[in-house]
Amino acid sequence: MTEETEPWDFEHQQAETVLTLRELLAETDLTEGMEITLDLQFQPGPEADAEGFLRKLKMFGYRAEQVEDADAPFVEAQVDGVRLSADDIWRHEERTTRLALIHGYTADGWGFLEP
Numbered sequence: 001m002t003e004e005t006e007p008w009d010f011e012h013q014q015a016e017t018v019l020t021l022r023e024l025l026a027e028t029d030l031t032e033g034m035e036i037t038l039d040l041q042f043q044p045g046p047e048a049d050a051e052g053f054l055r056k057l058k059m060f061g062y063r064a065e066q067v068e069d070a071d072a073p074f075v076e077a078q079v080d081g082v083r084l085s086a087d088d089i090w091r092h093e094e095r096t097t098r099l100a101l102i103h104g105y106t107a108d109g110w111g112f113l114e115p
Helices: 010-027 050-059 086-102
Strands: 035-044 063-067 074-083 105-113
Touching: 010 086, 035 086, 050 063, 050 074, 050 086, 074 086, 074 105, 086 105
Parallel strands: none
Antiparallel strands: 035 074, 035 105, 063 074
16 A cells, blocks of 8 residues: 555444444344354455465465456455454454555455355
C-alpha cells in the first residue's frame, strides 16, 4: 500500500463480516462454532507482487495459489479448522488483508467449505 492510496477501512470490513455471518446463521441450518475451511480471495492491484504475497500466506500456514480466471486473476487462500464465528473469521481476514495490502492486493471476500 503506497502513501497515495486511501487507507483500508478495517472497521468497515469487520462490520461487514459480522453482518454477513449473522445473516448466514439466521437464514441457514449452519451452527455457530462448527469447524470450517475458510476460503479468502484477493484481487491484484497494478503493482501486485504475487510471489511475495503467496510466500507470506504460506509462511502463516495458509494454502495459497494464484488463480488465472478468464476475467481477472486473483489469489485464493484457505485454512482448515476455523470455527464458524465472527471473531475467528475476522482474525484470519484481518491478518491476510494486512499481508495483501503490503503486496499490492485487496481483500475480495471470504467463503467456506463445510467438512
